[in-house]
Amino acid sequence: MTPQELESAVLSGLLVGGATPDALDVIATMPEEAFSIRFLRDTYIEIKKQALTYGVIDVVLISEAMGGDSLASLVEISRTPGTLANLKGFATLAIKGWRSREMAALLQSGADGIRSARNQEQRDQVIQESVSKLIEMTADSGGVMPVHLGELLSSYMDVLDKRMSGEAGSRNLYTGIQELDAITGGFNPQDLVVIAGRPGTGKTEFALKVIEGATRNGAGALVFSMEMAAMQMVERSVAGAGNLSVSKLRNPNALCDEDWARIHSALEILNNRDIWIVDATDLTIDQIRAVAETHKRRYPHLGVVMVDYIGLIAKPKAERNDLAVGHISRSLKTMAMRTKTPVLALSQLSRKVDERPITARRPVMSDLSESGRIEQDADRIIMLYRDGIYNPNGPAARFAEIILGKNRFGPNGVVYQEFKNGHFVPVDQLVAQEATRMHQETQQQQPKQKPYSTKKF
Template structure:
């Protein structure tokens, strides 16, 4: 076999560049489509397999890799000392894949030629030729193939993940919202999840998203927020007012500020200063523009752990397909973004007016506009409801319900929050449930006269 299409230095440079760059989006994309077989050097092939195993847990660390592969530690550390390889990784990978394809083609043709020469009749020779054609047709030259993972490679990681959960060390897989009762119900948001917060207008979708952004950034994580409905300054005012514990409307009455107002404003600004929060308030962004921006910013700021989009209907649709299918393309694009960057995406969504036409106005998944596509793509759907919006004298006044109507990896249910001065605050769950229960039962009875209620079991 010819050695022309083998380059040990190139293979070492690829391993080194991956180790130096860590689990950034481009590296993760490369790992998802490049098989270990592209490496002709056995040591590099084994190191690459070890890197892929690490990456499935959200990290790439050469020192930890040395502990896993002690016999190859010298090779790992040597490869990790090639700083000039970082920026050229993509080009090196394409050459590596091309060389591997040429080696595979050379092997296929050599074996086919040998089989044809040894053939005892024409049929056997043709069979050898057809076999070679089939092999050649599936050889990947451009690195566009998907790289399947064997179950044996995943099982040790499943065990490690369970052990991490036992020790409370699973930060790499789940992002806690900081809303304790919600985190208990969901176990946190998985790093590849697409989450929808849905509600009718005035229920507090944006405010809940800002509450989560506040608590996630308070943990030291970064957040990228696409505010397509409100300007950055408006979002900033709402965040400062929430952090200071004052209604946002108070910021519009500065001429009537008292000492307490100034103190709360100062507290809010101080709390948010230095937080890793980035905001984009551009209009008419496509899902591709959102994905490119999020990926670029994630590469520049690896601390970003959450992307929030406000809201789904304002994302520009380029597809000429039927509208519900075009919306599905958008939701699928957001899901791809979450998987590619290993950063969960929260998207806000409006509900159809059909909610208003029935006695029981608590939303359900069928109320999502174009719900078939959105519901299928979502990993978690949270529906907001405040009874006081429809019943001003409701016993549940001041209580917001976060109804979990879909959770791919967990149970459904309701989490309660206090809604005061336009902001979400903690509330005793048993007290809130008791205050909302009579309203649920009453609405369920009224609604059941016309048709069966989704909430009849409440």
């Protein structure tokens, strides 16, 4: 293949495949100078700009950005023979070809400079400059190329324009819980979101509710279910979509006509959602990343990845637990960045929560297992608390608190939902907040029990 054919094959893979992890790797390692023809170079510059700014590579948008008269040429490039699976291979060959041309030009320039030098001092200067350029060209940087800030500033202005027109949030992940979305502004495409709680607080149910909201508008979801079998996850999803308790579904003979209507409605809703489930145990973090990145390449509209849960990911052997958890949390964050897809990672809270006085069991950040590493890597940390677990007869027993303990891009806060039939459902925030406040005040006013007296009569 000629250099131009190789370069066209690279552009074809980028235009057809979109902003996949492989595409982002190519963009991070292939310089603009590697394209020998001006039009191919300008096309790559625009591809790079859109991928880094918006996480998409779209032929029509690129054509418009280049003036609107290049669509036919871009379509022709996208038809260049080549396979998406070998995109990085074509890029490597194109880079090697560019380096060979650069090396030949450098050697020729050095030889010409030495021949035309008038004295030894000039010859020494030419040699020194040539050696410096040679070292720069052969230095091993792992192929990673820095991006100048100026290349991104114009893209950032486009982001500001879209914010003014109300389009900026179109790529963020919305949970469907309006009060939570108002605080977060939606989850960003590269966010690691940790959902933590004690057993029985509804971590999986809450994550499924987020997935329901995310897939409502056509986005896809990938669920790694290491705690529950796939059919259990399906049962929970049907129960949530139909607003039925799981216990009802497990006793179908007792279902009434209204219940069956809810089930049929739920099946119709879920059948139209693009949700994929990985039912496997003892997965390593490398396996999870490989599956997620492959799935993203096949289905670029993937909008969210859910991992249930961090504690069940197989830890590297002969490694301290805190280091293993740190490696896992960092890898989950890297996976979100590479796939440009938010990752929901479920995590258990420490048992110490239940050892505290009943009035002080609302979770805090330090209750996270190996909290330092997870807290460092996570962009958002959501902790779940249900007073009904500890005070089943209290005025706040029916409410669930969604505690946003860390929000890298905004304020923290608390959002309330009613926990009904095992599901999170909307509730009046003021009513729930007032009931919770009154219950807390009542608990604080209760007199402390005095220890039995040891005085003898």
